[in-house]
Amino acid sequence: MEKKSIPDIVVGRLPLYLRSIQRMAQEGRKVTSSQELGERLGISAAQIRKDLSQFGEFGKQGTGYQINYLINQLSKILHVDRIWDIAIVGAGDVGNAVVRYQGFANRGFRISMIFDNDPAKIGTQMGDFIVRNTANLIEDIREQNVKVAMIAVPANQGQKVADQLIKAGVKAILNYAPISLYVPADVYVQYIDPAIHLQRMTYYLD
Amino acid sequence: MEKKSIPDIVVGRLPLYLRSIQRMAQEGRKVTSSQELGERLGISAAQIRKDLSQFGEFGKQGTGYQINYLINQLSKILHVDRIWDIAIVGAGDVGNAVVRYQGFANRGFRISMIFDNDPAKIGTQMGDFIVRNTANLIEDIREQNVKVAMIAVPANQGQKVADQLIKAGVKAILNYAPISLYVPADVYVQYIDPAIHLQRMTYYLD
DNA sequence: TAGATTGTTAATCGATTAACAATC
């Protein structure tokens, strides 16, 4: 009997739930409800209960959800009950911002290497790292068994870098280059393009 | 008679269509089809035709879509047939990356000011701008009639900054702070949080 | 013309919501 498959749209909301209850925990809160969580996120309480119920019974009638317990469960579900090493490709302004980003702490990730193909940058310090040569990308990533990477290079180099990452065994790519990538079915891609997000809003402005 | 309302999920795909055909134009292409565009984006041809047909008839049977014409039409629909000034709040690493970002050219946006509340940063140069004092945010933004802003401050300052932006008349906020914002119904928010995107992928990894 | 591709309809598929029994 197959494990029933969870809709991707549900998976996409779980990290929001996790972020929100982690914040509640920081605030010293111990218990929450689907209603409170929904108000914080702008999502209906029914949807939150339905989403969570796909994975188990995490709450108690009458009282709600123990925050610490739900954090643990969601972390396991999302596989961030461990630390994923991340490789960054591109040591420009975006790569620089990500390599120094403090927001990965307690969220399951840490930067472990950064690459560039510019001789002027290779070997220099960036954040806590020495910029590596993209020419060695495949062997370096393979050697350290890195499975998650970020692409922070210009659009015209994005696909080439993606191809190398895939060859190196990377299975999850966060792409800051403003292009769609072609990848095999067992590789996951997420996109961050500020202009795309902005255009989604200007539609509604006059 | 009311103008029929377009689903937000459709609006969300239009910027992807626009980016893709702008890229085709750069490649020297003149004409495309819903099928080709769909292959580039991993979206079905039927969906692309249906989405576009919500706004008019932009193609010709047998031949497809004139790229330049479709770029013009989509730019108008998304209101990027003009240049929107953008204010950035937060002159840390993320603010620095965004203020220098070259990717807004031809996409309807330009950075016009950046703020920080750190006396060590106020008055210094960042990219093409002098960092302004967040204390003057409301008057500065009002004076220049800026309607679009980005939040690039720590999580615990995000809501406070959002409240100021709204008071200043901003209607669209791209939020890099890892929190959900409360905003009035006439203000639009989009979120960029790399950890959220990464967790969406690690779910599928083992 | 013959071939290709649109715009659109109807059918299918999937996601959200409302409601409530169960139960803490």
Next chain:
DNA sequence: TAGATTGTTAATCGATTAACAATC
């Protein structure tokens, strides 16, 4: 206990797809 809130079902709502007449 009485009140509150879950987990779940069924109904509703919305989005996607398949198919094809229209037509370039």
